[in-house]
Amino acid sequence: MSMNEQEFRQEVADWMATHLVGRFACLKHRGGPGDEEAFPALRKEWEQELAAGGWVGLGWPKAHGGRDLPLALQLAFHEEYVRAGGPGRIGHIGETLMAPTLIALGTPEQQRRFLPGIREGREYWAQGYSEPGAGSDLAAITTRCWPGEDGRWRLQGQKVWTSLAHESEWIFVVARSTPGSVGREGLSFLLVPLDQPGIEIHPIRQMTGEAEFNSVFFDGAVTEADCIVGKPGEGWKVAMALLGFERGVSTLGQQMHFIHELQLVIDVARANGAARDPAIRQRIADAWVGLQGLRYNGLRMLEEDTGSTKVRPEALIYKYAWSNWHRELGQLAMDVIGVAGDVRSDDDAVRRLQQVFFFSRADTIYAGTNEIQLNIIAERGLGMPRG
Amino acid sequence: MKLSDEQRALQETAADFLAAHTNARKETDADAELWSRIVELGWAAVQVPEDLDGLGLGPVELVLLMEEMGRRLARTPFLANVVLAQTALLQAASAEAQQRALTALAYGERTATLILGPGLDAEPASLTVKARRDGDGWVLAGEAAQVLDDGLLTHAYVAARIEEAPGVALFELAVDAAGLSRTPLEVWDLTRPQARWCFDEVRLTADARVDDPARVLAGLARTRVLAALQLAAEQVGGAAQCLQLAVDYTKERVQFGKPVASFQAVKHRVAEMMVRMETARSTVLGVASRVAQGAQGSGLDDAALAAEIAAARVQASEAYRYCAQEAIQLHGGVGFTWEYDPQMHFKRAQWASQWFGPTRDWREALAAHLLDAA
Numbered sequence A: 001m002s003m004n005e006q007e008f009r010q011e012v013a014d015w016m017a018t019h020l021v022g023r024f025a026c027l028k029h030r031g032g033p034g035d036e037e038a039f040p041a042l043r044k045e046w047e048q049e050l051a052a053g054g055w056v057g058l059g060w061p062k063a064h065g066g067r068d069l070p071l072a073l074q075l076a077f078h079e080e081y082v083r084a085g086g087p088g089r090i091g092h093i094g095e096t097l098m099a100p101t102l103i104a105l106g107t108p109e110q111q112r113r114f115l116p117g118i119r120e121g122r123e124y125w126a127q128g129y130s131e132p133g134a135g136s137d138l139a140a141i142t143t144r145c146w147p148g149e150d151g152r153w154r155l156q157g158q159k160v161w162t163s164l165a166h167e168s169e170w171i172f173v174v175a176r177s178t179p180g181s182v183g184r185e186g187l188s189f190l191l192v193p194l195d196q197p198g199i200e201i202h203p204i205r206q207m208t209g210e211a212e213f214n215s216v217f218f219d220g221a222v223t224e225a226d227c228i229v230g231k232p233g234e235g236w237k238v239a240m241a242l243l244g245f246e247r248g249v250s251t252l253g254q255q256m257h258f259i260h261e262l263q264l265v266i267d268v269a270r271a272n273g274a275a276r277d278p279a280i281r282q283r284i285a286d287a288w289v290g291l292q293g294l295r296y297n298g299l300r301m302l303e304e305d306t307g308s309t310k311v312r313p314e315a316l317i318y319k320y321a322w323s324n325w326h327r328e329l330g331q332l333a334m335d336v337i338g339v340a341g342d343v344r345s346d347d348d349a350v351r352r353l354q355q356v357f358f359f360s361r362a363d364t365i366y367a368g369t370n371e372i373q374l375n376i377i378a379e380r381g382l383g384m385p386r387g
Numbered sequence B: 001m002k003l004s005d006e007q008r009a010l011q012e013t014a015a016d017f018l019a020a021h022t023n024a025r026k027e028t029d030a031d032a033e034l035w036s037r038i039v040e041l042g043w044a045a046v047q048v049p050e051d052l053d054g055l056g057l058g059p060v061e062l063v064l065l066m067e068e069m070g071r072r073l074a075r076t077p078f079l080a081n082v083v084l085a086q087t088a089l090l091q092a093a094s095a096e097a098q099q100r101a102l103t104a105l106a107y108g109e110r111t112a113t114l115i116l117g118p119g120l121d122a123e124p125a126s127l128t129v130k131a132r133r134d135g136d137g138w139v140l141a142g143e144a145a146q147v148l149d150d151g152l153l154t155h156a157y158v159a160a161r162i163e164e165a166p167g168v169a170l171f172e173l174a175v176d177a178a179g180l181s182r183t184p185l186e187v188w189d190l191t192r193p194q195a196r197w198c199f200d201e202v203r204l205t206a207d208a209r210v211d212d213p214a215r216v217l218a219g220l221a222r223t224r225v226l227a228a229l230q231l232a233a234e235q236v237g238g239a240a241q242c243l244q245l246a247v248d249y250t251k252e253r254v255q256f257g258k259p260v261a262s263f264q265a266v267k268h269r270v271a272e273m274m275v276r277m278e279t280a281r282s283t284v285l286g287v288a289s290r291v292a293q294g295a296q297g298s299g300l301d302d303a304a305l306a307a308e309i310a311a312a313r314v315q316a317s318e319a320y321r322y323c324a325q326e327a328i329q330l331h332g333g334v335g336f337t338w339e340y341d342p343q344m345h346f347k348r349a350q351w352a353s354q355w356f357g358p359t360r361d362w363r364e365a366l367a368a369h370l371l372d373a374a
Helices: A003-019 A022-027 A040-052 A071-083 A092-105 A108-119 A235-245 A249-255 A257-272 A278-303 A318-342 A348-363 A370-382 B005-021 B028-040 B059-071 B078-092 B095-106 B216-252 B264-298 B302-330 B332-336 B342-354 B359-371
Strands: A125-128 A144-147 A153-160 A170-176 A187-193 A199-204 A213-223 B112-115 B129-134 B137-148 B155-161 B168-174 B180-184 B194-204
Touching: A003 A071, A022 A040, A071 A257, A071 A278, A092 A108, A092 A125, A092 A170, A092 A235, A125 A213, A144 A170, A153 A170, A153 A187, A170 A235, A187 A213, A187 A235, A249 A278, A257 A278, A257 A318, A257 A348, A257 B359, A278 A318, A278 B264, A278 B302, A278 B359, A318 A348, A318 A370, A318 B264, A370 B264, B005 B028, B005 B059, B059 B078, B059 B216, B059 B264, B078 B095, B078 B112, B078 B137, B078 B155, B078 B216, B112 B137, B129 B155, B137 B155, B137 B168, B168 B194, B168 B216, B216 B264, B216 B302, B216 B342, B264 B302, B302 B332, B302 B342, B302 B359, B332 B342
Parallel strands: A125 A170, B112 B155
Antiparallel strands: A144 A153, A153 A213, A170 A187, A199 A213, B129 B137, B137 B194, B155 B168, B180 B194
């Protein structure tokens, strides 16, 4: 580790120690998938606090208000952030998906219009890909869009599983712009303001009892002519570029919360005696082993040459590996908690593990189910023929 | 953990050379020639320090070589001579003994194995050879039931129990020492020959004791852990080959008018093999990089080192067993036959899962580290 990195880590740790206090103290280790309903308003204020500290857009080019930090330092930031208990990022979709897409494929006007709002924590984004009939098959999208006589785009249709739409100002939508087109052809990528009469947002209550996903209905909703990224009909290309950013450094950072969750399991096991059970000991050790696998696989993915066009196995297996690991951790946590797990706990640590147990059932479904992931790995990674 | 250009070149050379020159089904006579060519390539000198005429490289380079050897089921003394004997000398021997032996081991003037407890357990209580003083010299007595011995050895380094502190010493002896008998064993994995060694009052001179008493215990324990990382690399290579065999076979095998590789049930099985193998590969490479950095002084203590390597060891052991088992299944009926290669990997995977301790033991050691600390 270079001195530079050690100093940087210390800087992050010091900043967190002096800022994640007072009214923000209740945010420690809160938020993130499965806990998105925790303090949304206060977490937005925290995003602004982070922005003021210069911790948003670390990897963005300087010309776009970022810091252009090397990968090792971005990773160091995420590690120290999680170590200090930094809350799940409510601005995650904007910062790590929307912004890189706009920087790569947006017009200068779009970059000027949207990047400052993302970087300063003023505007939040939701993702409008999935549809009730499409799932992982984006080519089956039926939400329609068309340019009106005033030049503005109009939308009709429904998106689903939209995280935090009710907390967001904007949504990016993949919709069919060429009537009668099929598959990947004829799609467009639109930026749409959520607060308008043509949009209704309905929460979807999850098995955890919470509602961090939504259905979003578009009934003649509108957006401006210049709110299309790429050309009309080339939305597939933009959508795929955005998904490429999903495997970036911040995703790895998010998963560093797993270290904290495993530590919670260990704490419970030590407190209630489960740590003496030989079978539980083996499973806890296995969870730690699996976490090292995720960590080293993630590092390998990030350190490889990103300019390389060849299929990288570590990137292909990443989603399948982490989601299954997390699902197992949820089951292990409940087995460690035992019969007390039947009752909604008012102990923060136990409650968190209960959320992991239930919410992690979604991990192996969203962003490509296990079955889709295995097909992708087999076909792209191993060259197995399509059926 | 990104490889340097030199490391990539070594990896490619090893892959090409071993693909061309190994055949796990060949007659054992050819082993000596393969081994001498490997020595000529300098692979036995990789971790020997430069001041002893070695290449002064480290665990990452060894991992790259071991992975390729595992892929081809290479039958050579590399594991015994380089991964075990050399590491034991580097970690536990006196400077004088290192000077005397390491250059010879690096350039094939000697070929050695290491004898610890059964399955290469380094716990003092498990050692089955005893040493007692005899004037200036020593006498070794006892039996080592399963020694890695492919017949090409000239020397052995034997960890023996002694009465005085610290209770363990490392001895160097030639395989023609009077009183030593070696009986080859009928092993299932024909690519990893073993022998029973009986020490019937083997007399050694004083300078045959090669350990540095101050670090022999910790050094042998560390040898076992570092060797387990290299074995994990070999396991990854074997798992990768099982995956390749399964992919190739299912693409060419036609049933119901289609290659079976096009069936989702088959695709999901090979994809799962890839997930486990690549995860283990990432961990082995990542841990080896950390160990290499540690050697430059930025620090993994023994407990942290053992924990990191346990992760690699558990993943690689299970990935190899899983991939070998799946390769047999995906080959259908021929997967059960002698003529097809999956059975050889299945046997190697089973062998490797037990030596250096089963995954259960590595997990329990990790659990103690994670759960029982004050």
